[in-house]
Amino acid sequence: MPNPAPLSPLRRHLCSYDHAARVAGAMADAGLDVAIESTVNPLQPWRIVETPSEAAEPRILACA
Template identity: 55%
Template sequence: MSDDAPLSPLRRVLCSHANAVRVARWMRRDGIDTAIEATGDPIQPWRLVEAMAIAHEDVHACV
């Protein structure tokens, strides 16, 4: 996908911070300690990572 291509409505929902929080909560319910990492990539602006693997400050831990 080129940088100037608009995101589809579904991609916009999937790329949202709200969706990242929702998925992180599901993972936490399953016993996986997760955090949300900001990536700066428009296609994947938020990435879920295991909370123990995080060592930088642009991460927002999920509650």
């Protein structure tokens, strides 16, 4: 179903990957091990999550 209302400029900024990367960078600077996940939710297209310290699977650090 298409989104009936376009995003406001502030919401568009808050939903951007650049904003998620800045927040994740600040969290990493504070000592947290975090990653950015992509979601299908248009109001939260990027989610920052703490990664487990002993993850069984390898982490993807960069994507093309």
